[in-house]
Amino acid sequence: ATPRCIFLFDIVCPYAYLASQAISKLERQCNTSVYWQPVLLGGLYKNTEAPQGTNSATSILNATKLRVTSNDFLMHVHRSGVPLNYPPEHLRTPKQKQPTLKAMRILTAIPSDARAVYAHAFYKARWVEHVDLTKEEEIEKIVQSVKSPSWDSLQLGSVVDVLSDDSIKQELQVQTQKASSRGVFGVPSFLVNDELFWGLDRLHFVAGALGFPASPPRKQISLLPHRKNTEIHVKFYFDFSSPWSFLGSTQIERAIAETGANVKLEFVPILLGALFRKIGAPNLPSAAVSQAKLEYSRKDFADWVKRYGIEFVFTPHFPIRTVVPLRVVLASKKLCPDKTVQLIHQLYRAAWVEEQNIADVDVLSDLLRAWDFPASQMLKLTQTKEIKDALIANTTEAET
Template sequence: MLELWFDFSCPYAYLASRLASRFGTAIDWRPMLLGGVFRGIGAGDGPMATLSPAKREHNFHDMHRWAAHFGIPFQMPEAHPMRTVRALRTLLALPHSRWPSAIEAIYAAYWQRAEDVTSDAVIARALAGAGVSADDIASAQARAEDPAIKDELRVRTDEAIALGIFGAPAWILRRDSGPLLIWGQDRIGFLEAALAGWDPDGGPPPGGPRPFLEAPPAKPGATLDVYFDISSPFAYLALTQLPALTCATGVTPRLVPILLGALFKQIDQVNVPLLAMPEAKQRYIGRDMHRWANWWGEPFVFPAKFPQRTVDAQRLCILAAERGFDPGVKLATALARAMWAERKDLEDRSVLQSVLEASGLPGGWIDRTGEPELKQALFDNTAAAIANKVFGVPTFIVNGTQLLWGQDRLELVAAELAR
């Protein structure tokens, strides 16, 4: 049985709820109060309260892209986020046999029709449409304020925190070795493999690594800019898959090395976002890096020195990218692998020189990193990233307008290229 921990307020949890039937296993629906989780892990009012305008805009488009990708109807309510405590307590007060249809109905009211789910009348109408009897609805809404129901929601929320959950949707697979947590609607492959016996923290999935291989051909004339800094583990992971993305779509990316620390400073972002996350999310993200490496069959070992100053390495990436995509991605990946798999110090110029030479590029380039033109090129790339609303790496910009963020968005990048 697969547990799905959710709150009606989360759009990604809504998408996950619509995907649950594809796994061919029973779903144990686990309501929790997401605001209670955020407060319980020290995240205040949650990530939405502190999103930058650029990231907020990205997330808005990201929700819609995933909904379109999965073929799920989706509408963002103007009143989002709405308080869902009343809807959650009403659900808890219903007979358990009614939960699957009730959950679908309340989600549809919120995320398909953009209705006010803080209203008892809206909740009742949604439940009635799902076949819940008038008596059951009346009884559940009457009991929603009972201390026992309130306590049950509180206990469930505390259990979520104890499981290491920090957001929604959260999938839990109970194993002899302990509960396995997989977060998000964008890890469906991970879930399917885990249900087939994969330990995502132990090595490649059954049948071997699953690198990015298939994508629809891009629309003629499509373009792709890839903003990156090898100081990011997720940029490293994305770089390993860029040649396959290029082969599958037929689009040759333009590599845009930037200085991530300078970008963060300009947009008032903390210098190392990972270290600013709540402890539960830090632990999960740390595991997630290794899981993606296992999934794609790429080496990954967290560096002995982190963070590292990568300004010289990024300037070398600019020189290589000027020679074309193939030498550019080869050097960028080699430098990133030196940091994220071989635990080397990219602030050591002898390390940079050895990576250059191993990549078939002039070792003498190391002496060019102080050239004013190269310094300016990295400054200009970073300024362009800020102008294009980049807020992290890897960032993919399709056709000069569509921004997608993260190594876990490659299938959406391919879909945008084909659109």
């Protein structure tokens, strides 16, 4: 039998709003059943000891990460075509405490087979129409606006009755706690045969788990207006120290080729640790998230590795000191520019597949010789002011 998907959501989250539209579409495409499970996002944060407490995850982001995250969300909105009008500040946390708690209690009371249609109504009220969901009279209007199944046919009593029912309040808390115990730390989340997927941009993994593989969404390049004869300059800022950067390096050229755009791709080495310090990010981002989110991120990375069919071994030399290898790339651009991209891929593979300690100058020298690069010349260049300054300049450019 086709496995059932559990969709864990809270009306308070805009990503979950977009996911609510997408999961309904996926349900029809995959001819499967989706169980809509209300949870409290703030409760998930509290249960998993998220660093932001019960506040929005964006509340602790540095300005650069917040800008990137906001742009990413706007791209999701653009691609989905779903109408969205962000609520005014007075209807958002922290100005308004628990802005969707009453709506979530109503949805908890509603039978599961009728929950989706009411959830859609609440999502529209908050994320399109700017309705204040803390007001019971507004809640009443929303539930009465649903024609099938009608509120009266559900025989739940009045909105006031439901909102004052202690058993409903407790049930919502219980379901939030159960979700936390299954590794859920945020919304939108999806469980397929107890396998957790988190995030709007992981729906292709959900489809795959349901037995209907789907391609991950293309984000930036496919949204750029371009003509075949107009060249687009794409810069890939990288540091060998990051496994996610390694993953990106294995896919960037293929992803660009699939767009059919006329793209000039430039690999730009940067010092990731220095960049983090400049923008106010933790030097080791994985140490600044909840344990539940950290465990999921490891599983998520493994999902991507499996999807793309690439080799990967987490290096025993982590965290990798990559200053010299990055300078070697810049030296290569001067001495043998036609082989620089090849060198980048070889260094990534050495670090993240072959478990080589590329931070060790002797190891690095041996690798360069084995790959037929002028090792002595390149390593000598890495000590020059020109190469050192170029790496610093790249890092500054990445920040700006």
